[in-house]
Amino acid sequence: xxxxxxxxxxxxxxxxxxxxxxxxxxxxxxxxxxxxxxxxxxxxxxxxxxxxxxxxxxxxxxxxxxxxxxxxxxxxxxxxxxxxxxxxxxxxxxxxxxxxxxxxxxxxxxxxx
Amino acid sequence: xxxxxxxxxxxxxxxxxxxxxxxxxxxxxxxxxxxxxxxxxxxxxxxxxxxxxxxxxxxxxxxxxxxxxxxxxxxxxxxxxxxxxxxxxxxxxxxxxxxxxxxxxxxx
Numbered sequence: 707x708x709x710x711x712x713x714x715x716x717x718x719x720x721x722x723x724x725x726x727x728x729x730x731x732x733x734x735x736x737x738x739x740x741x742x743x744x745x746x747x748x749x750x751x752x753x754x755x756x757x758x759x760x761x762x763x764x765x766x767x768x769x770x771x772x773x774x775x776x777x778x779x780x781x782x783x784x785x786x787x788x789x790x791x792x793x794x795x796x797x798x799x800x801x802x803x804x805x806x807x808x809x810x811x812x813x814x815x816x817x818x819x
Numbered sequence: 820x821x822x823x824x825x826x827x828x829x830x831x832x833x834x835x836x837x838x839x840x841x842x843x844x845x846x847x848x849x850x851x852x853x854x855x856x857x858x859x860x861x862x863x864x865x866x867x868x869x870x871x872x873x874x875x876x877x878x879x880x881x882x883x884x885x886x887x888x889x890x891x892x893x894x895x896x897x898x899x900x901x902x903x904x905x906x907x908x909x910x911x912x913x914x915x916x917x918x919x920x921x922x923x924x925x926x927x
Contacts, residue, residue, distance in 0.1 A: 741917075746827070748906065748919035749863070796862060805853065806910060810862035 709733045710811035718817045725784040729797030737800045738780040742793040787818040825918040839893040842907030851910040
């Protein structure tokens, strides 16, 4: 079984709809992250959380919100989706070690029409 | 200027060749760097860390040049399975910045 799972894997929605992307992990890590990936722009950090009571904005948090429901769960919401939020979204976890290695989920491909 | 910049490629090289690519970073105070590998339509995975003294792992060598603010990745005796996109990462205490990646294609 995968250590980091994301649901849904693919989603097509319309402008203005509310969307939630979910992430679960079995690695026991405290740190969790949400990224989006766009062609030519690489991975950009949206939000991150270092424990259940900690939420921090990343580079591009506008238009997004998150919820850390438990150590193992971190969800990303788009309150009112817009077409330029069409992207590949990755959840990741990391350990608090010298490399702070990021372990990524398989990604969610979101299309906003 | 982007905080982390990479040549997008693609680098198209024959199997068995040696290939190298660089990644430049803008923050002179950055301390920790990494290379991740991302296969097509898959998630990124850590390839190796980049230490000040250099780091070698089998056919892969990563180096850091602080004076010129770049990191490099060298792949020797390239295999078909090395075809992927390679992302460099600048990890500081308050930020994690991914480059947009360099695409490598190994041909038979």
